Amino acid sequence: MSVHKIILVFFFFCFGATTFAQSAHIKGIILDKKNQPVDNVNVSCPSKGTKSNENGFYSLEVPANQKTIVVFSHISLKKVTVAVTLNSNEDYEFNLVMNDKDEQMGEVVITVNNKKRVQGITIIEPELIRKIPGANAGVENILKSLPGVNSNNELSTQYAVRGGNYDENLVYVNEIEVYRPFLIRSGQQEGLSFTNTDLVQNVDFSAGGFQAKFGDKLSSVLDITYRKPTKFGAVAEASFLGASVAVDAVSKNGKWSEITGIRYRNNSLLVNSQETQTNYKPTFVDLQTNINFKSSDKWEWSFLGNISQNDYQYQPLTRQTNFGTIDNPMALLIYYEGQEKDKYTTYFGAVKSTYNASKNSTYKLIVSAYNTKEQEHFDILAQYRLGEVDSNFGSQNFGNVSYTRGIGSQLNHARNDLDALIVNTELKGIHNWKKNLFEWGAKFTRESIRDRVIEWEVIDSAGFSLNTPILILPKNDQPYSPYTGPLVPYNNVRATNFVNINRFSGYVQWSRKGYIGNNEIWLNAGVRSQNWEVLGDNLVSNTQFTFSPRAQFSLKPNWNKDIFFRLSGGLYHQPPFYRELRDADGVVQPTVKAQQAIHVVLSNDYSFKMWNRPFKMVSELYYKSLTDVNPFTLDNVRIRYAAANNAKAYAEGFDFRVNGEFVPGTESWFSFGYLKTEENIDNKGFISRPTDQRLKFALLFQDYMPNIPSIKLYLNLVYNTGLPGGSPSYADPYLYQNRLRDYRRADVGFSKVLIDAQNPSNKKWLQSFKELAIGLEIFNLFDNQNAITNTWVRDVYSKNQYAIPNYLTTRVFNVKVNMRF
Template sequence: MKLTLRALILKSLFFCCISISFTTQSFAQNTEFKLPQLSGKVKDSNTGESIVGATIFLDFKKSGVITDSLGNYQLYLPPGEYVIKVSHVGYKPYRTKLTLKADTKLDVTLEDVSKTLEEVIVSSQATRKSIQTPSLGVTLLSIKGIKKLPAMMGEVDIIRSLQTLPGVSSVGEGSNGINVRGGNVDQNLIYIDEAPIFNPTHLFGLFSVFASDAIRELELYKGSIPSRFGGRTASVLDIKMTDPSLEKFKLSGGIGLVSNRAMVEVPIIKEKLSVVVAGRVSFNDFLFKWIGPDNMRNTRANFYDVATKVYFRPNKNNTISLSTYMSKDFYQVDSLFSLENVVAKQTQFDYGHLNFSARWSHYFNTKFSLDVVGVVSNYKTRTYAPDSVNRIDLYNSIDYKNIKVNFDYNPDEKHKINFGASGINYQISPGKLNENVKSRISSVLLPREQSLELGLFVDDEYKANEKLTIQAGIRYAQYLSLGPTTTRKYLDGEPRTASSQIGEEIVSSGAVEKSYGGFEPRLAIKYSLGENSTLKIGYNRMQQFIQLLSNNTTPLPTARWKTADEYIKPQVSDFVSLGVFKTYKDNVWEFSAEGYYRSTQNVVDYISGANLQLSQAIETQLISGKGKSYGLELMLTKKRGELNGWVSYTFARSLQQVRGDYPQLQQISDGNWYASNYDKPHSLNIMMNVQPTIHHSFSFTFAYNTGRPFSSPSGFFQLDNKRYPVYEARNNDRISDYHRLDFSWTITNPSMKEKRWEGSWTFTVYNLYGRKNAYSVFFKPAGVALKPYELSVFANPLISLTYNFKFL
């Protein structure tokens, strides 16, 4: 769809002087034609002062008139329709269309771009963090900016928007979660109002689970992670729900192709008590029945998520909030799942979160405050194949409980101190197959896992002088794997296998099976090179006690979570980063360059042919190694103005070396370093948002990255007239490079704003030029060889139209 504005019909030639004289013996008459006048004043929207030298353009022509010393202008034009553009350096241009019939006055106020709010993802607070604080790799994201990005099928997607930032990627379209600076998806700690999210996507990775209307802001920590966070080695995504209005009723929502959503804010006691409820629900079954191929007519795919928050402010020193978040997915497809050598004819997946969190904030005085947070969370999945004989009913879950006490103390202008303690209880049901179900497939009940993760932390941001600021912190984490459980014993000097098992040890309820712990130092130093530029260096150590076990490129929702025990050690990551940050022209432009290196111990990989889902002795299916990742991230951002956005380039590598405890018998790829599944050396992202008028805005995003690795067979062998591939190395080849262009057009009609209603339409095209990006590669026999084939998820443009509304 071509959206460039075209010039209006050219005007007739001006009649500069027309005079017709009739001379007769009785009279003489002169006739004069007067052109209508367009005049007015141009002023600053903030100060109201006149703007001298502002240019008034007519019908997109480069020539025009300028305002005088009082900010006034005037034009004489023939009657007709015109497009008027008023602009001046440092101000956002103003455009309007008018019909000129008689003298018309048009006064214009221009917005100073240095004072307008940012409408790109990275907010002004993020700029202050980049320049003024020691933190590196910390990005505060604006939900208003995220909503302007082109969205696949009209769904505003937090996870997909994160992938436009440097250092953040995914395995591919439809993949589950994000990879941050060479980390796996399970190495990201994701919180929504302090409650954890173990699976951040709907429909196996197509959409985020977060209802965007209920989100106030997001803070992504890729480096310089504060000591109050622990338990993951790559990143922290801290999502804050919006606080409901204490003053007036508000309603907002949207209607789209994939889902419909609504949010309502209701003050119950003015300025003291209010509640917000936001929900989103999809109805997608008709798409598969109407337009899907024959093999997808029985497919069903629906989801919903609901977020609520009760906010109570009894007095100026205390606030209490109660937040809930619930998500649910149901997916049905023919012949997708196999288990215990049985392929289901039809499979149903049912999974979701149920989270509750409570927060009490107390302000003792302007220097000292307290936060107490309690969280209860449940994530569960169910895989069901309703076959009459080979029925499959697989269930697993994670129960999470957390209590955290956090203090903020600012004794003077030089110190900002944060300290506290936290305790987390994990109870994991790793798998229950066909419990109390009649089937030819036998029941398998894996024992429940229980553990504690305790933490003490302190941070101090110290401003030594005007140039030097130091942020130093330390966290001590203690992990306890608790009974009841059974620890298997194996022969010394041999890999852990069923044949090398020599016995078992019973651990009673509440007893400690295994403990791990240690200090996690954090350090960030900022040195000001000038008023608008800084140099920073940072280091942090992180420990991770819970991991996601999967031998798929992107984990399915049914993938197994596992806490550390006697044989599976916690991951330990050491991370170093160096960055330079600089802003230009009143913080309108920002440039950043960050380099990093991470070394991770006890990275878990799987043996060839591993059975991870229902293995009683899961340690026999895994081997450990180490990982390293390093990269350089460059980003140039324009935060304000009629045209805003950014360009970012990332060079990044993510490698693993897995030798196990017995390298001669267990190592992968002959013990050499090999690329991880999410290793993409080159990435380029461009985001551009253009808002020529208050009614229209246009957004473009372009993404390019190197194709991800995959394991390519080096040959094959034949057995019983069947060919089987032979793999000598892991991830020794790559799929083709990925690139995609997206477009969105938002039409806002504020004409009813005085009546408290505002509506907008968003038209989106995802994958504008229909690039057939490969998601994976599979091989088929072709004569005496194996021929590779690439599989694409979205090979054509996806067009969507969404209506959004607000009632204020």
């Protein structure tokens, strides 16, 4: 921890040498009484002025630390005058409704900065999400550039946060928890993320120390809000990887609005760049809609629905992977027979009702249902040859296998089927009372899972069938003596589970703003709990209970510089989801307890001006102590749990990010993260966890040509040190602590804006476009060989196990067209 403290103190003291400007910003959206955006509103203060755009949006720079009069005027609406007092570098959102009858006057005194900033929530702009290139572009693509968030698989939308795994992250859309399919084992199979970026309005992310109102997970919260349209519009995108269309619609009286998007995805372009030659026929498609109805000034209703289908057909043909060292080059050659046919069909629907009982009280009722039907069927025979590569440059056989060290075959079979139904009912309340904010919620969840697991693997090496090491069998000493024992699969998993889980959870929390002297403070304290019961055929029912207190404290000193300090943490629990209850044999263990972690997060948030442009620097020091840990192995994106709380662990690290307008008018950032996470299984001593990603650097950069601003550049750079490489089946992980090679990736995009508000077209057939742009994307610009896992192959002669990397995609080019109507 001493290294972290030195780094943190260094950044805190560096603030003294940074310049700042005594100014602030007020921005927001201006609507009329029908909730329609108003353009060409003059917004002015004594020194500056601006106008609202066609969406009603405005942004005005005002002097800080003094009362300033801001005037809103429009040719057909009455004038509005507001007196504001903002802190230095304050970025305050002020939304206004203008009318044609009465002039309005008011005063806004800002004493505590933006609520999300106080809570330590990272805000990501939707426009940035849509523009930044990535093999799986979207919200998760941007998250992977944040410190503390790691993913070494560009084909996957899953991510790990501060030493946790993929199952430890909460995802909400419009306050509704969303889920992922259960059986996916490879990033190739995932297809589409639930979140449709064309529908997004706000994206908030917290990497730890979050409030009690968020659910029972150990690592992070991704909170997404879909927008409510104010007028008709449409957006479309097409590329070599797929296409999407989204449509906004609003009724004449403004009470109804809906936004609907449909997406299609095909990863063939990416998968065909890998070492394994395949016949690959994937189809990923989803339809999503968000409908809003305002029945009165007090009552609002909304419906969020999603239907998605992933149809994955995979027929591998051949593969050659070169590995080893310069002195001892090796190669693995594989010839395949068979195929894999997977299908994941999900249905999701949620109804949300919001009742504004009074100015100070709001109630919300949320009912949702999620159904997934999943099929994972494959029979794949792999016949392999492991040998030494001819490294003599003058040889005619250079680069080919010159000496075979081992041959064999491997037959993998699966007939896995799962049908899960998850139903939620939640009631929430929000109350303001004398500068205090009280929030509470109660939720019931019913999970019904029908699961059949049939998997087996047979390994044959040079004619000798390899028996599983977990059974005590007669010694196989062929050909010197006959083998009289049974022939059994190397791996064999068979189970059928009919499981029901009932969960009751709730939370209560309190927040308050105040002062200590002239220093502003913000306090939050809360507690959440959960009681759950596991029921099922041939299971002894088991009921458990958790209690999780959490708190946050923020301080803004009365300094000239705009600095926040935050301390947050608490006791966090993760009651086991279905996958955590299922052991390596596929059998559900109902007695698995909730994993628990103590979070302590100390952070600093500093807003400043550089080159007369806004910047922000955020640094966080964190520590997590975990008990009742359920150990797991990670193979691509498939997680297999031990279904036993037989370990303890810790995670510690430091995150740093600086973001701002490195190029005027664009947002870019640089991230750095240091992480160390280890676990102690059965008191054998601490070893690296599968997600122990020590160092992380990331750069997200936007630029444009000064003389031709319609030509834009987007750059996404990520460097992660290698993850632990795992271990062979049934092996002791304490004996296999090697690491994969470092993950290095650069994705770059170039865009030419043909039509926008500043460059309208004179051609009649193009005048229906509000925006038209064409772009070129290059994924893995430097063609780095990144690995996600190892394939373990045994040399029958030397008895050695070779870790052969499974490489990801190479350099790929993509063309994209964006349209907005």
